[in-house]
Amino acid sequence: MEPAADEIAIESPAHFRLYKSGRIERLNRPPVLPAGLDEATGVTSKDVVLDPETGLSVRLYLPKVGQEPSKKLPVLVFFHGGGFMLESAGSATYHTYVNPLAAAAGVLVVSVCYRLAPEHPLPAAYEDSWAALQWAASARDEWIAEHGDVARLFLAGDSAGANIVHDMLLRASGNGGPSIEGAIMLHPWFGGSTLIEGESEVAAAITAGLWVYACPDAVGGVDDPRMNPLAPGAPSLEKLGCARMLVCAGNKDGLYARGRAYYEAVAASAWPGDVAWHESDGEEHVFFLPKPECENAKQLMDRVVAFIAGA
Known part of the structure; x- marks a missing residue:
């Protein structure tokens, strides 16, 4: 299709322009980084390519080793958001969030840079994330082998990244996958064809429209x-790994109602x-990505840190 004849299907002026042909323009x-x-945090990061053919890579974050250098750190595998179409592990949006997270929680973070739709x-993205999770759990990397405790494995993600967390939990339980202590769903992106109580029609329509191009x-x-x-017919939530x-x-x-319904169903x-619930x-x-210094963002970070610590 000639670009001039290609019609815009969905547009978010600050983020992307998606065309009916499946072409995407990523804006701003x-x-x-x-x-x-x-x-600022004393955290050191490095990039590791896991699959040169697909380009799958991860960015590892290692907090400053304290007075107990032999103490092993929990390992947190993080999946970034962006509707499966935007962002990366190294983007300023996520690099500036994960550094303070690793420092505050005292965790070794493996942030996954999966392939993007469309x-x-x-x-x-699911296959890349599963491969990265298995790689992290194997402790083949020297940082993870020396400093990480893969017996204390956590998953976290925001928006589409939280959607990925759900998929990883089902895979982990059904594929002989790694044992996962905890999962953190930050503003998960779920949808459905029928509105549920409290759900925004606009948010539901956007989800449905984007999903067509993502999957x-x-x-x-x-x-x-x-x-x-x-x-109906979805895998049972009792299988969450x-x-x-x-x-x-x-x-x-706009995704609040779906996130709450998911929590209640679990x-x-x-x-x-x-399962615990935290509402801002x-x-x-x-909101915590563009406004990390606001009081609610600090409270959310504190809650995530406490959850990892076992509280």
């Missing part, structure tokens, strides 16, 4: 179990783990 992209020492439709082969459209874990879970949302977020299921009053979707 945050810069990719180099790995290395972060002076150039690489789903399940590419064009989805069975059931937006009711594909990967986007709608509560759809972790011992503890924290679900977080902002009550002004709590009501036969899953034997413990008056906040919108992933």
